[in-house]
Structures are given as C-alpha cells and as structure tokens.
C-alpha cells in the first residue's frame with residue numbers, strides 16, 4: 273500500500289492500525305510519499321524508512337499547495353526515490369499494489385497517476401488505486417483537480433476504487449474529526465474486502481472462503497469500483513448472559529442450535545442493505561460489470577444457502593453474469609457483515625456533476641486570469657504612457 277499525499281498517507285496509516293487491531297494482515301508493506309515534511313512526520317504506524325519526501329529541491333519540504341500539475345512533475349522527477357522505498361519490500365510476496373490518494377489536492381492528485389504508470393511498467397502485479405473525491409463544499413480548484421486526476425488515474429491503474437468524501441460528509445463537525453471518522457469508515461469497508469483474501473494461520477479454511485484471486489478477477493477488466501457494506505451485531509458464545517453462553521463445545525454445535533432460516537434471512541437482508549445503502553461512491557448498481565459478495569463473521573453465522581441467495585439477488589439487481597460470492601470467517605467477531613465490491617460501474621451521476629463543476633471552475637479561472645492581467649497592466653502603466661521603465 274502506498275499512500276500518496278496527506279490523505280493517502282493518513283489512510284494507509286489507518287490500515288496499519290486496523291491490521292494491528294484485528295490481526296487481518298492486509299498490508300504486506302506500507303510506503304508514504306509526500307512533498308510536505310510535516311505530513312510525513314504526523315504519521316504514526318508507517319515505518320520511518322518507508323516515508324519518502326519528494327520534491328525537496330523544488331518545494332523544500334513545504335508541499336505543492338494544491339497544484340497537481342506541480343505534484344505530477346515532482347513525482348516524475350523523483351520517482352527514483354519512491355522506487356528506492358519499494359525496493360525494500362518483498363514484491364514477490366504481494367498480491368497487488370494499492371495506491372491511495374486524495375484526488376482534490378496537489379501531491380497525491382498529481383503523483384498517484386505518475387506512480388501507477390511507473391509501477392505498471394516495472395511489475396507484473398496488478399496496480400489498483402483508491403481515490404478519494406473531495407467534498408463539494410471544498411471549492412472549484414479541488415473539484416477541478418479531482419476531475420483531472422480521476423480521468424488520468426483510471427487509465428493508469430488496473431482498477432480505480434473510489435470513495436466520495438461528499439457522500440460521507442457530516443455536518444457540524446470539525447474537518448479533522450470528520451476525517452477521522454470518514455477514514456474509519458474507509459478502512460472498515462476496504463478492510464473486510466481485502467482481509468477476505470488473506471488466509472491466516474490457524475484459521476479454518478472452509479470451501480467457500482474468498483480467495484485473493486477472486487478479488488483480483490472481480491477487479492480485472494478495469495474501470496471504476498465502489499463498495500457497499502452492512503453489519504449486524506450477533507451474540508457470541510462465552511459472552512456473559514448471551515443466548516449461546518450456556519453452550520459448550522465447538523462452532524459446529526452452535527451451528528446446530530442456530531435457526532438456519534434465521535441465519536439465511538440475516539445474510540440476505542445484509543446483502544440488500546449493503547447494495548442499496550450508501551456506497552463508497554454512490555451510483556446506480558444496474559449495469560455493474562462484475563461483483564463480489566463477501567460475508568464476514570463467525571462461521572456458525574455464515575451459511576452457503578444465504579450467500580447463494582444473496583449472490584443471485586445481486587445478479588438480478590446488477591444484471592451482471594459475473595457475481596462471485598464467498599465467506600470470510602472471523603471466529604472471534606461479534607458481528608456478521610456483508611461487503612460488496614461492484615466493479616465496472618458506469619452510471620455514476622456524481623462523476624458527471626464533478627466534471628461539470630470542474631469545467632465551470634476551469635473557465636472561471638481562465639477568465640479571471642486574463643482579466644487580472646489586463647487590470648494589472650492598467651494599474652502599472654501611466655495613462656499617457658509618459659513614464660519609461662528603467663530597463
């Protein structure tokens with residue numbers, strides 16, 4: 273995982289924290305790249321030697337100030353330094369690269385497509401992007417940056433997973449605490465999804481467990497992806513006073529005790545909630561090219577019938593013939609969750625709106641620039657042109 277720019281670094285940092293907390297082992301190695309020294313210093317979990325400061329000769333560690341063309345230039349000039357950090361990780365052990373960046377700023381917005389292009393040229397592993405769209409209240413320049421970066425990045429990565437800050441914005445919160453909560457949501461959703469592909473030591477491997485190849489196959493074919501998520505708390509054995517607390521023995525005996533119709537219904541309703549609720553990038557799910565359904569939770573709560581029904585329902589809703597499904601047993605969890613990856617979505621009104629606002633911003637910026645050049649000329653030159661410059 274490579275976090276490019278401030279948002280990218282913070283989100284990758286959060287993935288590492290999630291890994292430590294849950295033992296998910298999603299992140300084989302993490303790198304943070306930035307033009308701003310202070311942002312790199314603010315990270316907590318990414319190792320010091322994996323933090324790369326680029327563009328020092330140009331911006332002296334102070335960032336590119338939301339100029340994504342400068343962000344792209346600096347990334348190109350210093351790509352060798354980023355490669356240096358990647359050289360330190362065992363790439364043959366990773367399933368894929370994931371570049372995370374906020375698309376509205378400068379460093380990540382400009383740098384992520386440059387890095388994606390570079391990695392695609394050098395490695396055979398898939399290169400995915402996780403792009404964060406800005407909130408619509410952030411203003412024209414951020415929207416313009418995001419629209420241009422989005423267009424560039426989609427063409428450089430094997431698949432662009434998108435999270436839209438605008439759809440997740442909360443009112444009445446400070447920007448920082450708002451981002452903390454949003455970043456939790458990002459990590460929760462993508463964590464379940466990417467965690468599903470990891471087989472951990474000591475974990476029982478059921479036949480229907482999702483494998484990383486299924487994630488890769490769902491993402492192959494490229495385009496834009498979004499993720500849906502829903503969860504429900506369930507009682508676990510051993511918890512005080514719980515329904516199952518009196519039961520001893522292993523999970524099979526719990527499974528016997530759980531009403532299988534309930535288990536199936538819970539799964540199908542979680543699948544609906546995930547697909548029809550708030551997606552990381554809100555869109556119409558009809559017309560999705562490929563999808564993957566992951567059901568996570570204690571294995572006693574996951575049954576094949578439920579997953580099969582959920583999968584069929586998703587096929588109907590998306591019209592896709594390529595819907596994969598499987599489970600992700602997490603035996604010490606007290607929840608059942610469904611995560612749905614919708615890959616190759618094309619009916620996304622938010623992107624069209626973003627592009628429209630970006631074009632308006634671009635026109636405005638050009639207009640203002642021309643106008644102020646003329647105004648400055650008027651100010652500096654004397655009316656009758658009687659004065660001469662020194663040289």
Ligand code: GDP
Pocket residue numbers: 276277278279280282283336337338373374375376377378379380381404405406407410414437451452454455
């Ligand atoms: P950069 O450092 O120049 O790449 O720019 P930033 O990453 O600071 O900001 C780019 C965009 O990312 C902003 O316009 C915000 O939309 C978004 N952003 C910044 N910080 C966060 C964060 O912590 N979480 C999320 N979800 N988005 C962020």
